[in-house]
Amino acid sequence: MTAVAETSTPQASVPLKLSLALGSGTVLQALNSSMIAVAIVPIATYFGSSSGTAWVISALYIATAVTAPAAGRLGSILGAKRVYLAGLGLIAAGSILGSLAPSLGWLIAARILLGIGTATQYPNAMTVIREYADRHRAQTRSAIATLTICAQSVVALGPTLGGLLVGTLGWQSIMWVNLPFVVVTAVWVFFAAPSDSALPDRAGAAALFKSLDPLGITLFLALTTSTMLFLLSLAEHAKWYLVPSTALFAFLFVWWERRTTSAFIDVRAIARNRALSMTLGRTLLTYTAFYCIFFGLPQWLQVARGMSPISAGLFMLPVAAVGIFATMSASRVYGKFGARITLLIGTAALAVGGILIAFVESSSTPLVALLLIAAILGIPNGFNNMGNQNLINSVTTSADVGTAIGLYRTIQYIGANLAAVVIELTMRGTIDDAGLHRTGGTIAVIGIALLVGVVFSRTLRSR
Template sequence: MTAADLSRVETSELVGTGERRLSRALVLTIAFGAVLQALNASTMAVALVDIRDQFDAGAAASWMISGLYLATAVGSPTAGRLADLFGSRRVFLASLALTLVASAAAPLAPNLGWLIAFRVLLGIGTCAAFPAGVAMLRAEADRLGVELPTAALSVLAIGGQVMVAFGPVVGGVLVQYWGWRSIFLMNLPLAAVVIVMALVWLPRDRGVDKRASVWGRLDLVGAGLFAATVAVLMLFLLSLSERPQWWWLPVLAVVAAAFVAFELRAREPFVDVRMLAGNRALSGTYLRTALTYVAFYMVFFGFPMWLQSARGLPPGQVGLVVLPIALLAMASVAVAGRVLPRMGHWPVLVAGSAMLLAGGVGLILLDATAVVGALVAVAAVLGVPNGFNNIGNQSALYRQAAARDAGIAAGLFRTSQYVGANIAAAMIELCFAGPVSDPGLHRLGGVVAGISAVLLVGALVGLVVGRRFR
């Protein structure tokens, strides 16, 4: 579905039917707040080169990508539980306020370290709106005694997809004419408008248990150990691009072991380790999803960097060249959705992995002399597998997760995506290892192709085994 589809959604479809139904203003306000995360993630694809040049940064600039996704991985589930404790409207408004503060402060950052810190704050602010918004929709539907319309959730999903598609285009124009600071400043009017909408149209919080214990409901220690594990892994991987710091490996082992040990004892763990250990098929799906998103984000952020630095395209044109990646991803979701009921998730994953492999080979064949048509063609090939892989992995998740674990399993699915994004940021630095160049793009394409080949073999094995035991 596209933005045009969103505009054609009828009010009755959006909010339900009958006299009791969700307010359209409620749904759209939540959607406008939730899309800020996708918008801020995708605009960085065309701003990173300028930021790297501004601060004369090397591999450390990759934290502009991984910092936001690490904050999102920890902040999103935490925000959902905070919404239950303190009220979803309060958390929604607080997230927008934090977005305003981080966006106003980022352009004033005196060095890269401060800019990364403000980017992390921005990640926390923008990621909280979605879980708080969904909680608000469910609470309002329960209050009215109606089912939560699937179209209301579709609006949130469509909004995110549209922002991923057009974020690099918007960011490219902003960076080209007003510099990298403009991708932060654009949040100021957007967040301010959503705050006004929220104050006017979002219902006040009801039934909040003020006696509830924050420490009893939030696994803050587990979330902190999870973030530390991913951060240490990032530090080790980034060191490989310059001088390998092998001492990070024992630190990683200790932190990861502490994380697992604590989660095994936690009453409400941030990551349910027992569930993962007891369901190998589901754990395999998370691993496959993480690998898929390593490849996707390597393309989504690495390809625009090469287009700017090596191919010499201006940021605005870069946004247009990579636009087919997101547009065809949205189109392929619809195709995969129709194929899935008849063929199951394994054939869909085989097709997605094969197309991703073709896209990786396409990157290997490009160089700085390639015409724009060839660049767009490779971008189009790389866009197709995203819908197939995403739908295929989601379908596998719902088949493999027990009903009692559905909520936890869905949350970990998002977490595995963000872990993949963090690893991708480090892999981009390893591939380019200095000035962005054709050999770096070829190494990046080789890694994408290698990951795709592993995914393809795994999907083929799953397909054969699945048919044998039917």
């Protein structure tokens, strides 16, 4: 993953029809990871028990975290368009299985299929865009902004859409609603995206399998699964016995990836590429704070403010709306001033939002003030996403950008599970104003730490 950048002045942008087509598929990951939040109670009622329902949420996160880098790597070998379309097929299969699931176990299996399918979209969309830009000397900022809006900013729309679907059509509706998206996206991408190169012949099949680094993928699967299982356990009864196994898998994974000639994730290159490693570390903290907001606020609104799930979902609309506007604004700021200024705005807004939650927001706060705070919380979503994702695009080659973005998505969902732990620890079993203030304080500390890091970062200053 050698550092490269757009060194010449591009003559055009990636066509909007291409980025919109690719972005339409990335919407599915955002919606499926967030609509489920309002469906858990009806699912538990339908199957007669709440035991195991947490895995309905976690199964998708784990599957996505593990699959995203592998999907990016597979796309660079077999063709990003092919892998993107194959992922849509898995989403359709998972949606049908989930809507007809006879038991909770089958529903969890369907969510795993959904996680694998949705994990293929974003890394391979980035690869298609980067390859197009390299061939046509086009700039990628506007295309990345489109993908960011589709893949991340619409997350906040999930609870609203999910609440409406579950309230009117039952929990199964959040599964089959994927099918029209799949059909439209598949047709759109098939005609809008450039064709991939020819598949390897039989003689190259063995070399292809070896280049995928199956042992590296297996060790990465074991490491990611063990890590996420441990993080999930912290919210209830910590499974400390997973720590030694996680450390062992981490050692074996790094050892093998440094040793093999066809590494799944080139850990040596990441270590050498300081800009990439710093961006991935910053992403972990950023998403931990983001999901503290995304998971914490709706729960507090329902319990402490007495809102219905639909009302709480509607309350998140300002986060989404401002996030979309902030993403478009951040694209222009990045193009004019670069990553450092973009991230300064994003991290400063995150710190301010955390401070407002910690010291202003309470059960007696007027609704208008709450909506204003929600709007402010949409600013860091757009600016931090655009700053970090453009950085990853500029410091990796077109062959490696899919894997790097896959890692970005993996870290995003590790951050989501860290946020669940943070919320559990700060709320201390009771969702009230005091717990919300502690959560807000944690968000503020993360925002301030990120802000200081951006201010004093030599890597960002040099860029």
